[in-house]
Amino acid sequence: MLDLVEIRDSVINGARNEVRDLVEKAVGEGGDAQKILNEGLVAAINVVGDKFEKGEFFLPELVMSAAAMREGLKILRPLLEQGNVKLFKVAVIGTVRGDIHDIGKSIVGIMLEGAGFSVIDLGVDVETDRFIEAIRQNNADLLGMSALLTTTMENMRGVIGALKKAGLNIKTMVGGAPLTEQFANEIGADGYAPNAASAVRKASELVKG
Numbered sequence: 175m176l177d178l179v180e181i182r183d184s185v186i187n188g189a190r191n192e193v194r195d196l197v198e199k200a201v202g203e204g205g206d207a208q209k210i211l212n213e214g215l216v217a218a219i220n221v222v223g224d225k226f227e228k229g230e231f232f233l234p235e236l237v238m239s240a241a242a243m244r245e246g247l248k249i250l251r252p253l254l255e256q257g258n259v260k261l262f263k264v265a266v267i268g269t270v271r272g273d274i275h276d277i278g279k280s281i282v283g284i285m286l287e288g289a290g291f292s293v294i295d296l297g298v299d300v301e302t303d304r305f306i307e308a309i310r311q312n313n314a315d316l317l318g319m320s321a322l323l324t325t326t327m328e329n330m331r332g333v334i335g336a337l338k339k340a341g342l343n344i345k346t347m348v349g350g351a352p353l354t355e356q357f358a359n360e361i362g363a364d365g366y367a368p369n370a371a372s373a374v375r376k377a378s379e380l381v382k383g
């Protein structure tokens with residue numbers, strides 16, 4: 175039987191080997207990758223976030239839990255990508271300058287690939303010029319930017335301005351915990367999504383036609 179509680183607990187405890195073994199076992203037993211991701215890994219990292227906010231967890235615990243989550247993601251990634259093999263639109267994604275949070279951005283990337291996008295993930299702490307270069311090189315259809323800090327989300331505004339200046343006609347989508355639809359509108363982004371599932375819907379909508 176799919177034991178999501180055990181997976182959740184081992185992410186919360188930062189036990190990366192245990193997470194790897196449990197996720198491998200769950201997948202081996204035919205567990206649904208999407209369910210393991212949402213109800214196991216993502217549910218756990220949300221608990222970790224709450225504990226951090228309440229002062230029950232500190233940075234070392236956060237780092238260990240994040241590493242444990244990534245261990246599980248590594249196993250799920252190929253399964254999440256299998257959903258749809260038709261690669262048609264190109265999405266460049268990255269976490270903006272000054273910000274090294276990459277879990278949410280990576281999940282969005284994996285889900286976009288699963289939905290048939292060809293995804294170029296530039297990683298974290300991405301400078302404006304690198305976004306522009308990658309968009310040009312890959313003739314991208316969509317740019318997805320992530321920020322988890324109130325200080326770094328402002329950097330999205332700069333990227334969108336630079337795209338316009340460079341004359342690049344590309345759809346932009348933004349996300350990350352501190353963002354809102356209102357902020358996205360204010361900085362001139364074409365779309366905002368609060369989670370990976372709605373990010374896929376929004377992305378498909380933006381590049382349609």
Ligand code: B12
Nearest residue numbers: 223273274275276277278318320323324349350351369370
């Ligand atoms: C894990 C974590 C870390 C890890 C990151 C590891 C990694 N590889 O990513 C580590 C320990 C490194 C870290 C560091 C720091 N962190 Co931190 N971190 C978190 C934590 C607990 C969870 C973030 C996370 O991964 N959530 C899970 C994912 C799945 O959710 P998500 O990122 O929101 O993504 C979803 C959506 O937002 C959306 N989405 C995300 N990106 C995109 C992009 C697009 C295009 C779209 C459409 C959608 C989308 O879809 C995703 C999937 O559903 C949050 C607290 C929280 N609850 O958010 C704090 C938090 C973000 N961190 C915080 C802080 C302050 C820091 C540090 C400054 C701490 C310090 N003093 O050093 C540093 C910053 C370093 C830096 N320069 O970036 C604060 C930010 C406060 C603020 N308002 O600015 C938070 C909110 C904690 C808090 N309450 O204080 N952190």
